[in-house]
Amino acid sequence: MFDFRFAINSFPKILSVAPTTIVLSIIATLIGLILAILIVIIRERKIKVLDSIAAIYVSFIRGTPIIVQLYVVYYGLPQLLVALRGMGINTNSNGLPVILIAILAYSFNASANISESIRSAYHSVDYQQYEAAVSVGMKPTRAMTRIVVPQLITNLIPNFSNLFLDLIKDTAIVYNIGIVEIMAKANIMSSLGFKYIETYLDALIIYVFICWFFAKLFQIFEIIARKRISHTQEFV
């Protein structure tokens, strides 16, 4: 029943698209990170109107499944572009590459989650650290970048690592809009003979390994970061 040869033959083919999964996750996380920093600045500085909009945006994204978000962007974006065209703005709704849609959807998703993590990491930095930095004559921005941000980043890493791993696993549904990543390749390999268990096992092994690898990587980052600020921490 279990076709080992098929499982073994499929493995390299499924592995060959793993970069798609990883690159999509990394790009979405990076864009998400930039958006998240903007959101955090807006929310921590309590910029009028924008603050409320950002809060609602984050709440909405955190409150809806990624697959629903994916579909809303997938179906909504072309319609939005058509509507914009109707208003005289020159847009081309056709031929919008699906990879763009996927990156957009996952970036939005990541931005909301990351912004919440950054905020909690920011609040966990002792405010006296900032005061101490300013009191020795640092400019506020410099106090932020030299004293607060390095500590914030250290606090952020474990959460960030979790979010990134979740994102990797969440990309397993992106084949629903036609991107060939690990799950899609597993499905494609299976379609000819309708044998799914073998390819899903391959996919599972690949996912577990990728997640394990990145978890370790982030752990190493954390250790390095902790070492660098350990002297400050010990005296707190």
Place this chain on the structure above:
Amino acid sequence: MLLDIKNIKKTLKNNHVLKGIDLSIEKGEVVAIIGPSGSGKTTLLRNINFLETADSGMMKFRDQQIDMAKPSKEKILWTRRHMAMVFQNYNLFKNKTALENISEGLIFGQNMEKKTAESLAEAALNQVGLIDKKDFYPSQLSGGQQQRIGIARATVLNPDIVLFDEPTSALDPELVGTVLRDMKQLAEKGQTMIVVTHQMSFARNVADRVIFFADGEIIEQGNAEEVFDHPQNDRTRKFLSAIAEDY
């Protein structure tokens, strides 16, 4: 003899924290243990209450003989139910109100009815003048109030001995007085107490016996006058002169 400890030894990371201590306490006695920090005073208390296990040593408490290196679960529980302890950091249960903090030990340590326990706890709170705080959580109370509730929590159990582990060290100076007053009252009622403290005034004025403790050993002991005014040992003298301004 209420408590008689023989030759208790404890090593932590190749460091001899307790180097074979003998200690006997009479019923009603108030013993103050003073000495430099890191000398093993706290460790001694924690070993008596089995929060840590000694490497060797025998303890006779009331009529029970206990091997301090291999205490049975039953003996540990029995010992704890006849002793009480007050901590440096109060250690009030953060998820319980002032009243519950006191009643908890009665209900779950001494299997008392909840009603009875609560009325006893209220009486204890009344005695320390904090009855109006009975539904407050520790985070809503000052350090002094927390420690006085900590003492009430210990004494309401009607223990044979109360162990005090630097009960005033974490307090702001202006709050130390109220706690010391409670302790003094307790001593006057004839409660047996072992008090590890840095408050020389308390040791001098309240304790029946003062023990100077350094490097895991009892260097010198006697009544307050003997230890404070006529110390026999060099180290005692050095210690006392170093903290001279305090007494």
Place this chain on the structure above:
Amino acid sequence: MKSKKRIIVYGVIAIAVIILILTGALHNSSKANSNSSVTTISVAGPDNNRPYTYPDNGKIGGYYGALLGRIDQDLKQYKFKQTTTAQNSVFVGLQSGKYDLAVSNWWYSKDRFNTYLHSTSNGLDDLRLITKKGGKTANSLKDIATKKLTLAPISTDDARYAFIQDYNKKNPKYKINLKGIGDQSAGDALKQVSNGQYDVAIYPYAAYKPVSSTSEGTKLRVSKSIGLENSYFLLNKSDKNEKLLKALNKELKKLKDNGYLGKITKKYLYENTFEFPGANSTFNTDPTK
């Protein structure tokens, strides 16, 4: 170095556990049937394949719902327990033996027939090419290749995906650029043709027909039939199912002969493909030739 060794050990244990679980999952314990004379057959169909199969109050609706109902009635010795789920899931279940029988318009592929037991034909699908009105036209698969038309992505779980793969294998000179996608409705795919994102889509007539009346659908043009495809029941390989298969094949022949297949084809699939020229010679041809 020690940690590296530990990692390898963990890895080996992890993989061993996964394999254990999966071989456990595949351990096909087709136990002897109970003494009762009625054998329960668990049947699964995709939940997203109108008008062939769809969920209908916990049972299978559509063409195959009707067909199953009739077979269940006729074969007294069997009782069908029906369920619908995602299509890839149907086959995970069929492969693992959780389901005995998978129903939908499954077409021939060599691997499929090797992996599973298959019945004789249970229906005829009429394949069409759908293009945009006023846009590029295609009347055969070869057209798509020679005119370099873009083909709308096909659900990888779909029979059409393997159908094009098969075509490409047989016609290396006129290869079609095939893109895969997850679960997708015909409405979706055809919308992409009507708005010009892709030039052409391939669908059975029955999937195109309901879309044709929607606002997007009116912008579409449909080709003449480009071929008839037989569809088959697929069954998990077991002794119990070998027996079922014989009964099924006998029953299918009866339903073809008495016109029931034609009747439900007309009812659910909008046209009676059995009346097409060449239908009789196509039905139940040996697909391996």
Place this chain on the structure above:
Amino acid sequence: MKLSRIITTLLSGLPVTLTLLVFSFIFAAAIGLGIAWLSLRNSAVCYNISRLYLGLVRGTPPLLMLLLAYYGLPKLFLLVGININDWSKLLFGIVGLSVGWSGYLSEAFRSAYLSVDQGQYEAALVVGMNPSDAFWRIIMPQTVLIALPNIENLVIGLVKATSLVYVIGLVDMYSSATDLSNQNQGVYQLEIFVVLALIYWMIVLAIEWVFRSIKKEYQYVTV
């Protein structure tokens, strides 16, 4: 299509979604506690077992976890001669989600437990409580309180993960939505998915409100 039809159709899947949510959370919490307990015991074997479990469970996409639960578990049970093929799909959905979430919950419990002040336990012992009373009455409530923000995030994640049970053919809100969309050849997709998103959002807002209330209730318990 009328908005009311969309809403009523989607809401028909709500009971399944909520059942999945509640029971999966309860079981995930129970398994998570067990794993956390294993990892905190002074035993290398227990620790390694818990690490292995976490590595596997946390590396597995929930979608695959559900497939494994639905198709793999009955086979495992058959090996020991128990036939669970007739269990309802809902049960398998709950099992899949519970196992998937147990890893996260166990980490939340573990880290919260480690951050409870050791003095709290000692204080409970010295007033004469036996260790299990001390654990359940003092340590556990504080652990839960510390873990609360993490638990809230995980519950919200679980709400969203319930949408994946379509893969084993359970008709929850998400499946109702896709089926409604398919019935109409995908013409009203955008409307349906926007409504679906809003309903999920409402559920999450309600959950956030519940957790806010709990936090307010225990605002003075600063652990």
